[in-house]
Amino acid sequence: MEDSKGKIGIKEFIAIIILTIGTKLTDDTTVILYKQMENAAWMSPFVICAFSILPIFLLIKVMNIYENKNLADVINQLFGRFFGFFTVMILWFLLFSALTIDSAVYTDIISTMYFEKTPVIMIYGLLMLVSAFGAKKGIEHIGSVAWSVIFWIKLSLLAALILTFMQGEILFLFPIFGNGAWEVVKESSLRTSLNAEFLYLGLIFPYLKNKKDYKKGTWIALAIITTELSFSLAAFIMLFDHKGIQLMDFPFHETIRYIEIGFLENIETFFFPFWLIASFIRFAFYLYLTAILFGSLFSIRNFEHLLPIIATLVVFLGIIPENPTFTIFKLRESLLFITTPIFIILPFLLWAAAKLKGEFKNEKAKASD
Amino acid sequence: MLGDLLKKAFSSNKKSNPFHEKSNKEEIQIKEQKIHSDLEYSMTIFKEIYSFPDNKDVKFRTFQIGGLKKQACLISISTITDIKLLDEYAIQPLLRNDNPSFSIENVLAVQALSTVEYNKDAIYEINKGNAVLFIEGYTKAYSITAANFQGRDVSNADNEIVLKGPKEAFTEKAASNISLIRKRIRDENLIVESAVISKRTKNELFIVYIKDLANKQLLDNIKKRVSSLNVDSVQNLALLEQHIEERKLSLFPSILYTERPDRASAFIEDGYIVLLMDNSPDSLVLPATFWSFFHISEDHYLRYIYGNFTRGLRMIAIFITLFSSSIYVGITNYHTEMIPPDLLLAISATREKVPFPAIIEVILMEFAFGLIREGGLRVPTPIGPTIGIVGALILGQAAVQANIVSPIVVIVVALAGVCSFLVSDISMNFAIRIIRFFFILSAGFFGFYGMTAVFTAGLFYIVSIKSFGVPYLSPMTPKYTSSKDTVFRRLLKNEIFRPGYVKPKDMKKT
Known part of the structure; x- marks a missing residue:
């Protein structure tokens, strides 16, 4: 009996992307968008999408030259060992910071919105424990789990959004451009790193069953994420208006508290488990990526063994901030700003390096053989 | 108790053998010898081996073959041999024969006849219920197939009951089980291979598959695993299952155990491999997926809509079994706001006098239900109704009136209990019932957060396990390419593929 070789198909690939990036609409990312763009925030996903098309396109082009190399290997190959090492180091540092900050945010959500009395370290510990367990199972199983639950998670989100639209006020969306069209474009472009995970997806490129799926899956996922984020942003605005929403930290969770179905007035606990499953999968994937990057930085082959250590480190770093709701929010915003230029420029550099080194010609030569 | 359990789970018997055993080297040497031409000598050996005449049912029938004028002896074990057949078709023709030049093969009017040359083979044949004929001057013996083991006839399935569809079940006789399968699959490519899997008892295992469907690697893997067993005796398939499964400490079963020949045949036709054995009123199907434990044969016998309706019910029942008690614990401890106020007041009113926390209350009730269930299973039929009365009245009614548990807990636990019966496979049933306790505990510690954590971790685990690859x-x-027969089935005309994960040699069913 041949064992499946730890590879994932297109369905699992898309499910992973949607759960890792799409889950952002439930945390304070939305607030970061609302802050400057107010009621026009729902347009920003499209602008961000437009800005990320070119980097993603170039990245796919570069990645497709190599069959079995992940992003880190490609960077090392194109930039040489010295600069390659530094680039991968920076990428790892950004990813690790994102993992720490995001998991701190999610812990904060759970502890402020649902479990006020439970000690934060227990919540954080359990979150990372389950995620590390999932990550240790490997990419194939992260993909399988993501695919088997994505339908239900998205169904619950859809239900929440439909209820929100029904109870919302459409006039809150106007004036349509909020603080002005230029403002929307400018502020969105600064936050393009919302899609920065697409860069890191290059790391799991060798694990795809079919290399064409990488291209196809990425574009499909980008379209889905952009639409759902946009719809959610619009829905939240319609429920709370632009003033109210700026006072909130986690609009999604306020929304599911606010909406009701018939005689059931508090239905947030129906949505909570689905959101949690998505979060577990998201952090499992983040942990896995962090481990891959760290592994390739210091040439550790069995990088799975790093996971418990990384997860523990994340917990202890993540609980340092005394007032997570504000501190982490600031940190997160700064991280987004820092990541944006890297996300946009790195694929360009990679592409240029590949062009200069003549890698594309090699590929064509290979194809024509 | 728990420590003991863990010790038992993780300890192994790799220590050196401390026992002083008596060597039986001499006996083994005799058994390895060829059959001696001196009948007298052979008989002395065999009488010693079979402890004649202490061993009451071993018969040595000595007589003279007519025509040949040679002494002969027929050895058989009378309790497992068809005496009448031996008498009519073997002994009588030999006695009455008066033609001096004839071959033994032509006189014996029995269905199957074979020759053996070694003592040990003769012993093996005798133990199998056959009769072995030794003749003076011959260095070989004739084995006459006349086995007649006692057993019950084919009867109704007891555990996998269906309303529509065949009612037969496997019995303890492997031969009749194979016949039941052959009755359904009239194909010359249906192979029934046999293998001896234990050393002392020489239990015989039958591996059934269709030659041009079953994946060769899978077949080799199974054969390898079965032949590498190093045990004295494997009495039946339920024991064999535990010998050959991959994850012996896993909560989830990885080999399907079914007593229905129609189900086994359906699996064989899909390229799976089925194991049969004497003394086992059932069969093992491998490899197995979660879905094979979830399905029953009636899903396909019922019409499309009805079949899927029961599938839907069963899936919901699994979730109710898994989650109802833990949701109750979670809600009452952590998420009280989600219940409508009237219901909340009703619940808290009934809980007012109960001295225990919700989780203790639920575990108490689950434990009681488990006891009733286990007790009801073992109780002899004449006193069966007592269990029902004791269970329903004392543990339900009286416990509520005594304020040990609140009525809603009885409802919740009873609902979960009833729903657990919808999963008919006994292994999966146990798995689900045990997992339920994990959820209750996690709900007690972390409410829905803990439950979701356990669920996600469980999902990661369940996707990572494999049954024979x-x-x-x-x-x-x-x-994989397949007929997509998972939670729901498709129309029969659309189920055109064999399951791709079994890697059958022929994918399309049409």
């Missing part, structure tokens, strides 16, 4: 949740994920 087949992922447990396939074909759902990872995806």
Whole structure:
């Protein structure tokens, strides 16, 4: 009996992307968008999408030259060992910071919105424990789990959004451009790193069953994420208006508290488990990526063994901030700003390096053989 | 108690053998010898081996063959041999024969006849219920197939009951089980291979598959695993299952155990491999996925809509079994706001006098239900109704009136209990009932957060386990070409593919 070789198909690939990036609409990312763009925030996903098309396109082009190399290997190959090492180091540092900050945010959500009395370290510990367990199972199983639950998670989100639209006020969306069209474009472009995970997806490129799926899956996922984020942003605005929403930290969770179905007035606990499953999968994937990057930085082959250590480190770093709701929010915003230029420029550099080194010609030569 | 359990789970018997055993080298040497031409000598050996005449049912029938004028002896074990057949078709023709030049093969009017040359083979044949004929001057003996083991006839399935569809079940006789399968699959490519799997008892295992469907690697893997067993005796398939499964400490079963020949045949026709054995009123199907434990044969016998309706009910029942008690614990401890106020007041009113926390209350009730269930299973039929009365009245009614548990807990636990019966496979049933306790505990510690954590971790575990190389949740994920028979089935005309994860040699059913 041949064992499946730890590879994932297109369905699992898309499910992973949607759960890792799409889950952002439930945390304070939305607030970061609302802050400057107010009621026009729902347009920003499209602008961000437009800005990320070119980097993603170039990245796919570069990645497709190599069959079995992940992003880190490609960077090392194109930039040489010295600069390659530094680039991968920076990428790892950004990813690790994102993992720490995001998991701190999610812990904060759970502890402020649902479990006020439970000690934060227990919540954080359990979150990372389950995620590390999932990550240790490997990419194939992260993909399988993501695919088997994505339908239900998205169904619950859809239900929440439909209820929100029904109870919302459409006039809150106007004036349509909020603080002005230029403002929307400018502020969105600064936050393009919302899609920065697409860069890191290059790391799991060798694990795809079919290399064409990488291209196809990425574009499909980008379209889905952009639409759902946009719809959610619009829905939240319609429920709370632009003033109210700026006072909130986690609009999604306020929304599911606010909406009701018939005689059931508090239905947030129906949505909570689905959101949690998505979060577990998201952090499992983040942990896995962090481990891959760290592994390739210091040439550790069995990088799975790093996971418990990384997860523990994340917990202890993540609980340092005394007032997570504000501190982490600031940190997160700064991280987004820092990541944006890297996300946009790195694929360009990679592409240029590949062009200069003549890698594309090699590929064509290979194809024509 | 728990420590003892863990010790038992993880300890192994690798220590050196401390026992002083008596050597039986001499006996083994005799058994390895060729059959001696001196009948007298052979008989002395065999009488010693079979402890004649202490061993009451071993018969040595000595007589003279007519025509040949030679002494002969027929050895058989009378309790497992068809005496009448031996008498009519073997002994009588030999006695009455008066033609001096004839061959033994032509006189014996029995269905199957073979020759053996070694003592040990003769012993093996005798133990199998056959009669062995030794003749003076011959260095070989004739084995006459006349086995007649006692057993019950084919009867109705007891555990996998269906309303529509065949009612027969396997019995303890492997021969009749094979016949039941052959009755359904009239194909010359249906192979019934046999293998001896134990050393002392020489238990015989039958491996049934269709030659041009079953995957060769899978077959080799199974044969290898079966032949590498190093045990004295494997009495039946339920024991064999535990010998050959991959993850012996896993909560989830990885080999399907079914007593229905129609189900076994359906699996064989899909390229699976079925194991049969004497003394086992059932069969083992491998590899197995989560879905094979979830399905029953009636899903396909019922019309499309009805079949899927029961599937839907069963899936919901699994979730109710898994989650109802833990949701109750979670809600009453952590998420009280989600219940409508009137219901909340009603619940808290009934809980007012109960001295225990919700989780203790639920575990108490679950434990009681488990006891009733286990007790009801073992109780002799004449006193069966007592269990019902004791269970319903004392543990339900009286416990509520005594304020030990609140009525809603009785409802919740009873609902979960009833729903657990919808999963008919006994192994999966146990798995689900045990997992339920994990959820209750996690709900007690972390409410819905803990439950979701356990659920996600469990999901990660369940997608990662494999049965003979087949992922447990396939074909759902990872995806394989198949008839997509998972939670719901499709129309029969659309079920055209054999499951791809078994890697059959022929994918299309049409």
